[in-house]
Amino acid sequence: MEEIIDLIATDSAASEVTSKLKDVLFAKAAERIENQRPEIANSVFGDNEVEDEVTTEPETSEDE
Numbered sequence: 001m002e003e004i005i006d007l008i009a010t011d012s013a014a015s016e017v018t019s020k021l022k023d024v025l026f027a028k029a030a031e032r033i034e035n036q037r038p039e040i041a042n043s044v045f046g047d048n049e050v051e052d053e054v055t056t057e058p059e060t061s062e063d064e
Helices: 002-009 014-045
Strands: none
Touching: 002 014
């Protein structure tokens, strides 16, 4: 973050400042994604057992 302030204070080009801002934002977003990945993967692919649905057909008598 200090690098961004230094770029602004030294009147660096706007493209340099925005590029640095993007780099910082992408790094923070990637870090948050990596931190959330195990929790989300566990909720989607975790050890939650899914009960098999058993479908039963109505019984019909042979007399019909």
